[in-house]
Structure formats: C-alpha cells, structure tokens
Amino acid sequence: MTTITRTAPAVVASPRVRPAATARHVATLAWRSLVQIKHNPMELLDLSVQPIMFLLLFTYVFGGAIAGSTGQYLQFALPGLVAQNMLFASMTTAVGLNTDITKGVFDRLRTLPIARSAPLAGRIVADTLKQVWAFALFLGLGLVLGFRVHTGVAGVLGALALLLTFALAMSWAAVLVGVTAADQEKVQIMMFSLMMPITFTSNAFVRTDTMPSWLQKWVEINPVSHLADAVRGLLSGGPVASDAVTSLLWAAGITVVFAPLAVRAFRTRI
Template sequence: MNGIRQSLTLAWRTVVQVRHNPSELSDMSIQPVIFTLLFTYVFGGAIAGDATEYLKFMLPGGLVMHMLFVTMYVGQGLNTDITRGVYDRLRSLPIARWAPLAGRIAADQVKQLWSIMVVLVVGTIFGFRIGTSVLGLLGAVLLLLGFALAFSWVAVLVGVTAKDPESVQMFGFSLVFPLTFVSNVFVPTDTMPGWLQAFVDVNPVSILADACRGMMVGGNVAAPLLWSVVWGLGILAVFAPLAVRAFKKRI
C-alpha cells in the first residue's frame, strides 16, 4: 500500500509539472486539434467526398495516433529526470524503487485521457457523432488507455537508453510516424497498393483503429478487438522486462 501511495504521489508530481512546461500541454491540446482539422478539411473531400463523412472514419484512427505520440512523453520525461539527477535524489528517499517509474506511467494515463477528451470535443463540434452507444465509446477509451499502458514500456525503454531528451523525441517520431502513416488511420486499406496492404493489415495501429471505429461508429469489433488485446499483451511481455532491466542499470 505504501508503494502504491508513493506512486500516486509521484504521478501527481508529473502531472503538475505540465504547468511549468506549457509546451507539453500545447502538444497534448493544440496538436490533436490541428491534425484533426487539417486532415478533415484538406483530405476529407478528396477521400470521402464530404468532410463530415470523412471525420467519422478518421477521428477514431486519429485517437490512436495521438495516443502513440502522447505516450512518448513518458520516455522524454523519464530521460529528463534521469539526466538532471532527479532519480538520484529519489533513490535517497524511503520509497519503493519502482514507485517513480510506476508514477510516471500512471501520469501518462491522465495525459492520455485529456488528449482523448480534446479530440472528441473538437470532433463533436465539427460534426462527429457516436454511431453506436455510450458503452461503445467507453469501451474504445478503455481500449486506448490499455494499449497506451502497454506501449508506455516502449517509451520507457527508449527514455532509459537514450542519451538526452532530444534523442528520445527524435527516436519517438521515427518510430511513431511510420506506424501511423503506413496504416488505415487516414485512408481505407483497399485504396493502397496490394503489397502495402499486407503490412497495413497486420500493423497494430490499423487493428486498433479498426477496433475503435467498430465501437464508436459501427462495424466489425470482435476480431480487431481481440487482436488489439493480443498486440498489447505482446508488447507488454516483450518491452516491460527489457525496460525494467535497462532502468535498473541506468540508475
């Protein structure tokens, strides 16, 4: 219980830090708005014939994209604390050794929820409507948060092994951009060349986007939901041990 309480305290510390780093808040708030409006009104007419119709397709996928980008802040913030000696000071305190790392990951869930709310509010203002039910929307949000929790361990591994926060950011963009743009987040898979469709179909970003679309707008849910969970558990099983081992070596 003490370790959990310490983790929550450190999670609150991470959330409060946003006040002292406004650029992070702007990335979590303004960037999702810009991406949503840009893709809807620049590409919507060409792809779907109507911006509002395209928003129904793109917004669930956009939530997945923003989730991945926000998750990389776990690694960036972790690396900043390590390079500035914050973890050296935390080690001198009578707290559980895993509490700082757990607190950082827990804080990411709060940031993720904020980013999801921003995108949903903006989408609603410009015409997006839930085509299923409130339970479907809640299911999509929980799925996104669960996948973010698993993918956080990728960010932790990057944050622990990178030399500085700039390297974390550079690697994060290099990893997230190909995953999101070579997926069905922005365009349907059947509009792509056959050789590219093979990768897009197994891309976890595409699968997660399909699951969110099914729960929010309507369509097939069972298969993409199942494979999203499988991908999330696989990422967790592979990267969590690697990240913890690298974290212990670094500090």
C-alpha cells in the same frame, strides 16, 4: 580534543516495500507529474495543439480528396487520428523520463525510503491519465465539426479503455527509449522513427483497399490498423470483437517484450 563527527547513513530506496505502500508511493509520484502541469502548462499544451492541428488538417485538407466530403472523412478518420495521437503522446513519457534522469531527479528520489519501482511507475501512470484529456479533446472537437457517436456512452468508455490499455503497453517501449537515449533530441528522433512508419502505414487515415496490394498485407497485420478499426466500431458502430481482441493481444505482446527490457535498462542506468 578531537571532535568526532558522525555522518548519517544515506537512506536508499528499499526494494522490498509492501504492496499497499508501493501503491501509495506510485500514486504520490503520479500526482507529482500531474501537478507539474499547473507550473508548466506547456506539458498539457503539447497534448492539446497536436490533436486540434491534425484533426483540422486531415479533415479539411485531405477529407474532400479522399472521401468526397469532409463530413464522411471525419466519421472515418477521427478514430484513426485518436489512435495515432495516442502513439505519438507516448513520446512525452520518453522525454519526461529522460529529463528526470539527466537532471538528477531520480538520484534524489532514490535517497527516499520508497519503492524503487515507484518513480518509473508514477511517470507511466501520470502520462497514461493525460491521454484521457487528449481523447476528450479529440472527441469534443470532432462533435463540434460533425462527428457522431452511434454507440452511446458505453461505446465511448469502451474506446477509451482500449486506448488506455494500448497506451500503457506502448509506454514500456517509450521507457526503454527514454532510459537508453543520451538526451531529449535523441529521444525525439528515435520515437519519431518508430511511430511515423507504424501509424502512416495503417488504415488510420485511408482505407486498406486503396493501397497497393503489397502494402495491404502489412496494413492488415499492423497493430494500429486493428486499434483504429476497433475504435471505429466502438464509436460509430460495426464489428468490434475481432479487432479489439487483436489489439489487446498486441498490447500484451508489446508489454511482454518491452517491459523486461525497459526495467532492466532502468535499473542499469539508475
């Protein structure tokens, strides 16, 4: 007698899930990424060591030479360092996404009855929330070193909201790199090649008028310059509206360009 065995059909992530269910799936997977910090503290350490190192080095090594005193330079440079760290922290999104893909995590998630966009969106949301820790660490250490906020709680919250909005936009570029790169080493090379020129050819660390005239033209349109100036205004006082609006327009443009490319690359690879 022949026994007939039936194989249960594989459950494939549904592309049509109700918005409320999709939101729950995204929240669950974002929480998964955040909980990993408990088992792998190095993930949070990466977001902690760099802010401390850059803030101390730039303040006490370059501050006196650039601004005449470390106190004056700290007041100028901390908002720029926060903006720079936000861009470099987007590397964690690219590396984490690439790791999940190459190790088969997304293959396992794809067999679950969840929205197809949930794994990607969950990663982006979790990494954006991690930026809050880096911002708090920067600001807390800056206050200890002598930085002063002149705009109150509203200014701090406004700066954080602007930074998170820009970080969310940059995460789409990070997703594109993480999906298309073959391994983590290539992810890091590509991200550094993208972030280093943008951040160090801005006014995040030095004033625009101290640079060569040909470089000033690029600095004035560099999105990092507008973001740094907006954060300076929100934390230390001064003009905010123009730079904040420009930063938001840059964030919208980056999202419009990179989000479709990232989603297409993600669907092709997954």
